[in-house]
Amino acid sequence: MPLSRPRPQGAVWARRFSSGRRRRREPAAEGSPPRDRGSMRCQVAVQYFARSTELAELCSETLSVPQQITSLQLWEEIVKIHPRLVVIWDQVVFAVPQEYVLLGDQLLVLQPGDKVAIVPPISGG
Template sequence: MDAGTVTCRLLFFAKARELIGRSEQSVQLPRTINTKELEALLFGELAPELGPIRSSCVIAVGQEYVLPDQQLTLSPGIEVAVIPPLSGG
């Protein structure tokens, strides 16, 4: 593993899980990354199947929603969640 990367748990919920066909995967991500870079990785090379719902998803890191342009420092094993809007009743 590169010293500048960490192994993270990527979690998929609801429609994201349905589109990608799994609920989680282990991924290598840069230790420091901003929200825009993280989204580009998530919806680009890591989970391109999520393209159709990208604009409506929110991202949570360590069980906290991230803000646009937020600088993140990821720790080994941290959870990165892709959360689409929920519907139903």
Template sequence: MNIEVSVLYFAKSAELTGLKSEIITVSSNITSLQLWQHLEKKHQRLFVLRGQVVLAVRQEYVPLSEEPLTLREGDEVAIIPPLSGG
């Protein structure tokens, strides 16, 4: 079943996509890695963050993996790239 989720982009991911947020349609049963690949396909510049980015679903961190990720209609998915600073 396909659902709509809200994707929130922070820091470098917002810079690379030119967006702060968007609504996308994905399968409700998807892995976090498949979700990331979907976003990379849609926004090819996100590729530079692969291996460094962390997702947060319903405000809980989710590493990129092949583990099933169950999304619900209207969920928020945050894209959190590595932060730099001093």
């Protein structure tokens, strides 16, 4: 099953939770990969919530990922490790330090120690 399904260009929903420092995000240039994607890697803490916890069979882990990566490429890196997560790919939103980010071509500039939360839809009342 292919992981990359067409997404709206530059689709992002961001919401500030606190006055924490803001990460720089830029859209990747049309038809080009993110700048220097593989050269710099950093350790980030990935936290799983709701259904993603069940599918990954853990609550959190530390991963080494490229420092500059699109949100969709980050998802694909995570799915390589936890293939069962593919069933929720079209419903997932990342929370990358204090901002919600949809999967797409948004360039994320991660710093060592950043926390990336995987937030699938949560129902409730």
